[in-house]
Amino acid sequence: MNGETTYLTGLAEVLWPCGGLLGRGEPRRTRGGSPHAGTRAYLPVPSAHDPRVILPVADRYAATRAIAAFSQCHSLRERLRATALTLAFASGLAPLLLRDRLHVGPGRTVEHALSAALDRRVVIAVHVGPPRANRKPVLLLLTPAGRTVGYAKIGVDELTSRLVRSETRALERLTHARLPEITVPRLLHEGEWNGRPLLVQDALPVGSQTDRPTPRQLLRCVVQISALEPVRVLPLSQSPYRASLAERIAALGERPETAPLRACLDRLPDAHLPFGAWHGDLTRWNVAATPRRAFVWDWERLAFGVPVGFDALHYELNECVQHGVHPGVHRWLDTGARLLRDPLLSAAGVAPGTEATVMALYLIDLATRYLHDRQAEAGSRMAAVDDWLLPALAGLQDRAAREIHDAG
Structure with a gap:
């Protein structure tokens, strides 16, 4: 077994307490020639050694719907891969082409719990995603007839359990929030499964009729999200945010990155900044748009x-690094500053001469998150803080001092 097959079998124990057994082809048959009663088979796609989704063998329609729902078709290669998988499942060839199986025995499963919670029978497909510290199963919930019911998330360790609980609280708060041009999922169920936090939310109408937001739409989203609470303009030194960030850095302990992060925070100018809400992970994978919404x-x-x-800086950074971290970060140092000078953000309180200060604070915050979550240990390419983030931060620190001096 490699690390991914170990993760897959551990995940099977979370979703199906009866456990899962990895194998090839169909399950062994009883003496009468029939498969073991109650045994179900799932396909790890593309393989058990590199699982990204787990699809039910016996439910071709659920599998094809899951491919469409989970595919990130932002490039021609991704669209072609999704089309090939869809055709393979729709034609019935997928079980012949993909030989790895996750065999699940009889017993009470997460499908039973979700069906009871939603008062309807559901079938599931599971998104696993690439290795990272906050990787957790996302379950697509479908009726037997193939209609999408929603999505479920389950915490599998301390970090992901905390994130599932945080999202539950966020969705509760957003229920009554005023977001004129933004639609967010509704919370359908909160509970536990197998001793782990579980949330179920409805499915947003995202698909062929939606696309990535335009730059203007993105900035309007950023401004509307920031206004989830009244925006306050404060000197950085007097803001609760700075005190909280300093505490989070101190909680890192004696890591080698702690001292430079603390030093950079201490040396940033005491600029007046607007403080409000942020989504925290606004990227192309978490937002879609029509021309009006x-x-x-x-x-x-x-x-x-x-x-x-x-949020604008986070989205832009993730876009810039799609074709390489170092050239992407170099580009972001320029494009991120231009975003902060946009009239929409200026109207929200971002003052001229504070762009580098805001960018430096963002990188300090991001580095602190990565280190607390141990993202580098989980294999995230962006989490090598000392490789790209600290050098970029050093340059921003100098730029921030110059900007404040020139603006004054």
Whole structure:
């Protein structure tokens, strides 16, 4: 077994306490020639050694719907892969082409619990995603007829359990929030499964009719999210945010990255900044749009009292690094500053001459998150803080001092 097959069998124990057994082809048959009663088979796709989704063998329609729901079709290669998988399942060839199986025995399963919670029978497909510290199963819930009911998330360790609980609280708060151009998922159920936190939310109408937001839509989203609480303009030194960030850095202990992060925070100018809410992980994977409306999900990092503009910087950084971290970060140092000078963010309180200060605070915050979550140990390419983030931060620290001096 490699690390991924170990993760897969451990995940099977969470979802199906009866456990799962990895194998090839169909399950062994009884003496009468029939499969073991109650045994179900799932396909790890593309393989058990590199699972990204887990699809039911016996439910072809659920599998094809899951491919469409889970595919990130942002490039031609991704669209072609999704099309090939869809055709393979729709034609019935997928079980012949994909030989790895996860065999699940009889017994009470997460499907039973979800069906009881939602008062309807549901079948599931599971999104696993690439290795990272906050990787957790996301379950697509479908009726037997193939209609999408919603999505469920389950915590599998301390970090992911905390994030599931955080998203539950966020969705409860967003129920009554005023977001004129943004639709968020509704919370359908909160509970536990197998001793772990469970949330169920409805499915947003995201698909062929939606696309990535335009730059203007994105900034309108950022401004509307920031206004989830009244925006306050404060000197950085007097803001609760700075005190909280300093505490989070101190909680890192004696890691080698702690001292430079603390030093950079201490040396930033005492700029007046607007503080409001941020989504915390606004990327192309968590937002889609029509010409008139944006749909935003994955609210597990929602936080308040944060410098306005963080969401725009986070989205832009993740876009810039798609084709390489180092050239992407170099580009972001320029494009991120231009975003903060946009009239929409200026109207929200981001003052001229504070762009580098906001960008430096964002990188300090991001580095602190990565280190607390141990993202580098989980294999995230962006989490190598000393490789790209600390050098970028050093340059921003100098730029911030110059900007404040020039603006004054």
